[in-house]
Amino acid sequence: MSVAVDDDLWSAIGDPTRRRMLDLLLTDGAGTATTLSDSLPVTRQAVAKHLAVLDRVGLVHVSPAGRERRYRVDEAQLARAVAQLADVGAAWDARLQRIKRIAEAIERSQKK
Amino acid sequence: MSVAVDDDLWSAIGDPTRRRMLDLLLTDGAGTATTLSDSLPVTRQAVAKHLAVLDRVGLVHVSPAGRERRYRVDEAQLARAVAQLADVGAAWDARLQRIKRIAEAIERSQKK
DNA sequence: GTGACGTGCAACCGATCGTTGCAGAAAGAG
DNA sequence: CTCTTTCTGCAACGATCGGTTGCACGTCAC
Numbered sequence: 510m511s512v513a514v515d516d517d518l519w520s521a522i523g524d525p526t527r528r529r530m531l532d533l534l535l536t537d538g539a540g541t542a543t544t545l546s547d548s549l550p551v552t553r554q555a556v557a558k559h560l561a562v563l564d565r566v567g568l569v570h571v572s573p574a575g576r577e578r579r580y581r582v583d584e585a586q587l588a589r590a591v592a593q594l595a596d597v598g599a600a601w602d603a604r605l606q607r608i609k610r611i612a613e614a615i616e617r618s619q620k621k
Numbered sequence: 622m623s624v625a626v627d628d629d630l631w632s633a634i635g636d637p638t639r640r641r642m643l644d645l646l647l648t649d650g651a652g653t654a655t656t657l658s659d660s661l662p663v664t665r666q667a668v669a670k671h672l673a674v675l676d677r678v679g680l681v682h683v684s685p686a687g688r689e690r691r692y693r694v695d696e697a698q699l700a701r702a703v704a705q706l707a708d709v710g711a712a713w714d715a716r717l718q719r720i721k722r723i724a725e726a727i728e729r730s731q732k733k
Numbered sequence: 734g735t736g737a738c739g740t741g742c743a744a745c746c747g748a749t750c751g752t753t754g755c756a757g758a759a760a761g762a763g
Numbered sequence: 764c765t766c767t768t769t770c771t772g773c774a775a776c777g778a779t780c781g782g783t784t785g786c787a788c789g790t791c792a793c
Contacts, residue, residue, distance in 0.1 A: 514637070514640075516637045519635070519637070520635065520637075523631070523632065523635035523636075524635075524780095524781080525626070525628045525631070525632075526781085526782095528626075531713070535713070535716045535717075541739075542739085543738085543739060551781085551782065552784085553739085553740085554740095554742095554782080554783075554784085555781065555782050555783075557741080558780090558781075558782085559781085575790065575791075576738075576739050576740070576789065576790040576791065577738095577739065577740085577790095578739085578740070584717055584720060584721075587713060587717065588714075588717055590713075591710045591713050591714050591717070594706045594707075594709060594710040595706075595707070597640070597706060598703045598706040598707050598710070601643070601647070601702075601703050602700075602703055604648075605647075605696055605699065605700055605703070608647070608696060609696075636750085638750085653770075653771090654770085655769085655770060655771085663751070663752090664751075664752065664753085665770090665771085666752075666753085666773095667750070667751055667752075669771080669772080670749090670750075670751090671750090674749095687760075687770090688758065688759040688760070688769075688770050688771070689759095689769095689770065689771085690770085690771075
């Protein structure tokens with residue numbers, strides 16, 4: 510039985526650049542495409558596209574301020590994404606544990 | 622401070638199809654490109670490419686058996702991937718908690 | 734008003750995920 | 764042994780994605 514995963518949300522946090530962007534937005538509180546690109550190895554336009562993706566899945570929200578577009582993390586949505594990470598991890602972990610138990614059982618029965 | 626993440630390993634489990642493949646391999650113990658594609662909405666060739674990716678990052682191993690190529694999950698490597706999921710989740714979780722605490726502190730100081 | 738700054742849009746390139754088509758090796762039926 | 768089936772790999776192709784450059788447009792500051 511597999512875990513229910515929102516593929517859009519998952520793939521949004523699947524990109525390394527987007528993960529770093531979320532990190533930066535969390536530490537700085539907010540940021541624009543330009544300020545983020547200063548701390549990233551990609552151009553402003555690439556950052557803008559990533560911000561559009563994050564906005565589409567609700568991980569960030571934008572508030573226009575003059576000529577700037579200031580982005581901020583949606584904490585509830587990020588919490589949901591983190592929960593999905595935990596779910597998938599827990600599901601695989603449980604399977605690995607089960608396999609380990611079975612392997613140990615076989616080991617024991619062979620030794621006998 | 623961000624978490625150390627193996628981007629290759631992460632992007633290997635970032636693909637929804639590859640996650641389902643790992644699920645199938647874990648439940649069935651082993652499988653070939655053909656048997657996996659029976660349970661997936663993609664063709665055998667697509668599955669074969671995904672298996673190549675998973676093999677490259679060490680998440681599966683192949684054992685040729687006659688005309689078949691039987692794949693099996695490397696449990697240690699999958700455990701490492703799960704650990705990375707947990708790490709990133711925990712890091713974000715900690716940040717969200719900190720933000721929540723700060724927000725509550727502000728709330729209190731304003732009420733006073 | 735002019736210049737500088739922040740943004741959006743369009744075109745383009747390379748990698749990735751998916752497809753179809755075909756050729757080759759191994760197992761089974763006659 | 765031959766023929767057919769089955770599992771596989773390789774090649775070409777299209778769509779999408781992450782990245783780039785170049786340019787045009789609003790907005791703030793002097």
